[in-house]
Amino acid sequence: MSVKILVVYHNNAQVVQNEILTPILAGAQNKNTAALLGESFLCDNDGENISSKNALYNELTAVYWAWKNYDKLGNPEHIGLCHYRRFFIFQKRRSPYYEAKQIDGQFFKTINCSTETVNSVVDNCDYVAPMPTARTSVRLNYARAHRIEDLEAVQSIINTKYPEYANAAKTYFDGSKAYYYNMFIFDKSTFFRYCEWLFAILFEFERTAKRVPDRMYISERLTGVFFTKLEEEGKKASYLPTLYITGQKPKIKEVIAQTKTNLKLKNSSKLYAFKPIILYLTPHFILRMRRSKRCK
Numbered sequence: 219m220s221v222k223i224l225v226v227y228h229n230n231a232q233v234v235q236n237e238i239l240t241p242i243l244a245g246a247q248n249k250n251t252a253a254l255l256g257e258s259f260l261c262d263n264d265g266e267n268i269s270s271k272n273a274l275y276n277e278l279t280a281v282y283w284a285w286k287n288y289d290k291l292g293n294p295e296h297i298g299l300c301h302y303r304r305f306f307i308f309q310k311r312r313s314p315y316y317e318a319k320q321i322d323g324q325f326f327k328t329i330n331c332s333t334e335t336v337n338s339v340v341d342n343c344d345y346v347a348p349m350p351t352a353r354t355s356v357r358l359n360y361a362r363a364h365r366i367e368d369l370e371a372v373q374s375i376i377n378t379k380y381p382e383y384a385n386a387a388k389t390y391f392d393g394s395k396a397y398y399y400n401m402f403i404f405d406k407s408t409f410f411r412y413c414e415w416l417f418a419i420l421f422e423f424e425r426t427a428k429r430v431p432d433r434m435y436i437s438e439r440l441t442g443v444f445f446t447k448l449e450e451e452g453k454k455a456s457y458l459p460t461l462y463i464t465g466q467k468p469k470i471k472e473v474i475a476q477t478k479t480n481l482k483l484k485n486s487s488k489l490y491a492f493k494p495i496i497l498y499l500t501p502h503f504i505l506r507m508r509r510s511k512r513c514k
Contacts, residue, residue: 234302308331315460328461
């Protein structure tokens, strides 16, 4: 069985790569690729792509590239997505969320990532998703950080164009299980189905929105709807914990600069704008408790 998990990069960072994890540069159209990560990297501006829209679509420009250029990945039986600072841990654990300060020489052991273990996980399920975390509701959580009108707009598109997903959308948006990060592992046919559905909705939203957001935060919620639809269809999931690479705590000047940038965003709340300062001032164990809150 062949499995490729794309590790999405957007800047210069420590490269994680083995027989499963495959680095790709997102937004390569707008970057000096060689200077950032070297010539050997996959880039999302090769072939059919939306790389120039990376500021809006973020990691999804890499997903779109993989969909439209699948043969260039070697036509794997399964494909997944993670991030240069966020990875699946390929074993069952109690908490959905773990942290490490840096990627070290034991990293693949830390996330239990080898061909044998990944194949074993994939062999015993229909798809892989992050373990959900508990929230009051996905809808309320989104409204606190972003424009609720965006979520309502995509729900309207689903109801009109994909009525077979309407119940999954309502169930997910009004439920307490939240899937974050746009991380997954799908077989090829499910991946193509996901992309056809996801990008049709996002492109329609981009085309018709009165205020196009600065970033497609709504995409994470759509991925959660897709997981919920698979659950409704009786598909078997393997829910895996994630590992976040925290790096060094940012300096206060960096925090203030990021807050000023956030305040310029058109479609995010003040709570989201001041998130860097909130994170900086909040004791870390409290943040970890919230991110690790399991669903009942």
